[in-house]
Amino acid sequence: MNSQFSIPSLPETPQCSPNQLIQLASKLPDATISIPSVDKVLEAIEQGKADRVSKLDWIYCIHAKSEWDRQNIDRSGKTSAAIWNVAISNLWLQHQLLWRLALYYGDWQEQALAQSLTESFDIFANSGLVSHLLPVQIIRALCSKQAGRELAKLACEKRVNRTGLLNNIQDILPVYIPLFSQFIEDITPYFTTINSPNHQQVQWLLICLDEMSDTQQIKAVNYLLKNVSNNIATNHSLLVDWLRNNYRNGENWYKLSDPARQKLREWIGGINYGDFQNLVNLILSRLDLQDFESNQLRRRRDFWANYSNRFERLRILLPKTSQIAIGYQIQGDIDLLEDDGSDPTEVCIFDFGEWFVVEFFRGRGSETRLFPKNSRNEQILFGESTLSVKRIRCLGGDKHDHLFLWQEFSPTWLKNHGILPNQNAQPSRNPTADKLQQRENRLESWKREIERLEREAKAYCM
Template sequence: MNFQFSFPSLPETLQFIPNQLIQLAINLPDETISTPNVDLILAAIEQGHADKISHLDWVYCIHAKAQWDQQNIGRCRKTSAAIWKVAISNSWLQHQLLWRLALYHSGQKEQILAHSLAESFDIFANSKLVNNLLSVQIILALRNQQPGRELAIISCNQFVNQTELLNLIQKKLPIWIPLFSNFVEEISPYFTTINSPKQQEIRWLLSCLDEMSDTQQIKAVDYLLTNVSKNITSNYYLVVDWLRNKYRQGENWYKLSEPARQRLREWIGGINYSDFQKLVSLILNRLPLQNFEANRLRSRSKFWANYSNRFERLRILLPKTSQLAISYQIQGDVDLLEDDGSDPTEVCIFDFGEWFVVEFFRGRGSEIRLFPNNSRNQQILFGESTLSVKQIRFLGGEKHDHVYLWQIFSRTWLANHGILPNPNTESSGNPTAFQLQDRANRLEPWRREIEYLERDARLYMNKQH
């Protein structure tokens, strides 16, 4: 069986002659297409014609310079220096060279830039016209033996965290290279070397900590706590407040090493005690006190110094007259003590963890009160916007005197409730029988006075409700 196949007929091909294109080509002038040549480019630089070199020629020159150097060893350093000199006034060339130099120092070496160009960078970096450029400072950091530390210093000097620093240079340098992501590990080590850090440096540190990953932050905080001097200054108030909020409670607390946890307790206590000590000093210097009142305040400041590492929080309550005289000079939690007719006194509320201690500075009674840390007491003592002396006394709690030998007995009283002084704190000697009798004689009038004041507080608070 035979099959016959028919093929579709194709249209006849038309013959087009591009007459106009031919005519255009005939009229073009003769041109010789030149390929880039390193020798010609370098000759142009030497002759002062660097402005005639095209971007394409520059790209080729930078790319081919390493191979050219191998064949011209005697001229490689001099010609590279000449290229950097041109870059001082040529921003486009600057960008090309600095970008590649950053990659060079990240480990790409000869693949990206000739060694002679990398070595000649100082010619450019030492020029007063460009040495203040952030890109130049960063390149100098990258080639340092401790690039991470140098980048941390730049970050601090600019008062920017890692993200902000990368935003500043993202169009100028290749921000993906590892060194730019690793320098956060040097933030805390560098900060600990700063003597008396200023507020801007403190805020820079906290900004850096806030943007770290959980793992990075734990490591940085642990280093910070265990390497900053124990005798911290009031400049650290913001740091301590940040640490207290982030690490004193919850799971982060247990992620810190034991030395770091102990140091954080000391920091918090130290800052709080410094506020207490400053308050006492201001009262002594600013308010018209009688001698016996001034002596009482000094003895209390000395006593609580033995517990300076134990204060978790401190709230200061001031009567109107004291607030006008001193409150603006204290950084901590300072509020107005409502006038309820009680004798004028300043009040400090110490948070010792499981217990709150209330210290009355002056006036009749002038006692120490101890309250368990429960939600009710926490809300009233640290949550109420205003408190009065009678409101605090109305809460009750356990109380202790400030009469003769009170320091010895207060220490035992606090210890019985688990509130211990700082390590290595010396205890007072044992009192004699005569001293004990003298104390007992003075203690009875104080008890009667406290009973009267508590009665008065109950009457006052019942009337308020």
Template sequence: MNFQFSLPSLPEPPKCIPNQLIQLTSNLPEATISIPSVDKVLAAIEQGKADQVSQLDWIYCIHAKAQWDKQNTDRSQKTSAAIWKVAISNSWLQHQLLWRLALYSHHQQEQVLAKSLAESFDIFANSNLVNHLLPVQIVRALCSQKPGRELAKIADEQRVNQTELVNIIRQDLPVWIPSFSQFIEHITPYFVKIISPNQQQVSWLLSCLNEMSDGQQIKAVDHLLTRVSNDIGKNHSFLVDWLRNNYRNGEHWYKVSEPARERLREWIGGINYGDFQRLVDVILSRIALESFESNRLRSRRAFWANYSNRFERLRILLPSTSQIAIGSQIQGDVDLLEDDGSDPTEVCIFDFGDLFVVEFFRGKGSETRLFPNNSQTQQILFGESRLSVKRIRCLGGDKHDHVYIWQNFCTIWLSDNGISPNRNTPPSRNPTATRLREREYQLERWKGEIKSLEREARLYCDANKDILY
């Protein structure tokens, strides 16, 4: 079937003429549209009228400069230099150019900035009026051959870590470009090149290490330990403390290389031996000793210097008389040694990892005792506050004398128990038969003395119901 529909008839639209709009526009003054151009800006600069260039004209000029340079190759460098000179006294233009140059340092694309402007940057950056500005210094670093290292240097000078540096300049520069996130990997390589870093620089390093990811930090610490001077560990004990707390006893210990672990052992040992050495020096200078006692302390100091790299921890126990005489001359883990009637003596407890060594400085016996490092002995020797000479002797342990030529035999005794001297320690000379006979004579007397002292210690501990096993 065919259906036919007729279109409805519509009224014709009214013929309206916008007379009022025509009248309004006819009364407006003639206007000309100014299209920005690079030539216009350059002409203003040459005429000394750069302050009259609008921001819109500057933006167009910066954007179009690369194309303009292709048509004016002989003037490209000179005109770019002129633009940078204007920027010295125009902070808005500075911001525009530095932002784009930071991007250019990463992309190397002329859509961001004309190559001639990038190459003329030094004319601006060398000016005394702006070279001290942080954004200028950072852009110079970004444009250098080693941007990571140069950014690390700036962070050191400003005493800021990566996060703090980014927060300071995020309004001035595009902080999302990779250079800002990657320069943290250059912190430690930069630090190890510093000759005699001061305390502030070491604190800055620790701030940077603390904000790193686990992977970044482990890599940085390994680099630090295997490349930095030994003097750093000796002069900055708080750096060694940080490393000990975060790496020596933690899960990261086996994530750094064996050379790094060995260096950390040396640093920790060096710090602890230094405390032991200072204690001996102060005792010798502040306490009136018999000559044989002074000689005995000097020989102890010299002997344990051969084990300085092995000291994990050190605890110092002083009798009240020594504590009064020494005062605050000794720092670290220093406690009062209880008076139990024994001869006055200072006591040092060395942690050698698997073993604890207790060294009696003076008095009868004056021995070295060796204890296994287990939870019980650790609690007693490094946790118990009420220790005395007799209480320590009640613990038993293996013991060694300090009679004639004791050093030769003590070295063997320690080695047999797994405590070796520092690398490159010269071997001991073999004693003559005459010296051996003299030692045997003195050793027999010492053994009898030790038996008597241990018997007194057991009676004391029994009487005080405080036997420590």
């Protein structure tokens, strides 16, 4: 056979004589193999020599402690307490014990750690040298009856979401145990137990909500809306804005329960009505108004309180004089009202869902106008940066006066357009025939004035 490849030469196998190996072994020092035992470790602790215990001996001791306890029942607790006392000043041992303790409370039970070591954990945890450590605080949460709620509380105190909490302990505790994944469902139940949450706690809630899956978030928001009082929403517009942006429009709105949707309407309305109320109060305190103007503004403030749940959005337009007097003491969507020669007045535009309501505060006419919510009206009333009294009147719309008895007639006018008051609103009174006649006499004059103002507005807008 003609081979194209040459066979490589192999080195010769060295020849070793048994006698040489024997001689070499005879020159080695004597070595004693140490067999780990729990007793050996406990003896070292009793003698104050725990620092001389090897890592291998510690690992064996932790592993074999359950079996040792069964044979030494009367000493199991005391010896485990001694081990925890050593761990206070031994970082490596701390890590070994805490890791296994987390596994114990994470469904692995006695496979991870002897029961006597779990029961004596407080000896370690109550030490001032380690009680402040995050892993220790987390273990305490894990071993409580409401582990998820306690983990949520801890995350809130640290101002971190679930990912942030686990990132802080990923090299110290096993982050894959089920409780660390499940406690995200306890975020909103814990938050609702806070009597008066501060701004930082609300911010924490929002970063947690942003981290959740769609299913988790919808469940959490439903719980939140049904279990948090309206005054918390009133004090935290940041929370309401997040809910409005994520749940008021789009498919998420329909994933909320009916009670949750109603509560969200109330929250959004409460915030927006609060801006309207603050504006009226500032005008009353800062502007030099005649008595009839002040009384009229107070009546409007009180009237619209009955519709606070319907306020989807609010835009405030101020004449230059009011802006100077009020300054920057009100929040929300506020713009300067363009001067077109009309009587000075503040203007509020309410978004009531299907309708836009425009309220002129003062001046001749001083009416309320109602516009259907369509893209054109929305672009003009909420989109255009420069608006004036005449430009708004050019849009037309249905009108209502603020004359004598207007509070009794406006609710019917609004109801005819599908705008209903809050459920707890007081019903309108039935005026006498004499008062009705007084109103009719004034109404004719007002209608003529409105027609004149609308003619001026149309001429201005041409």
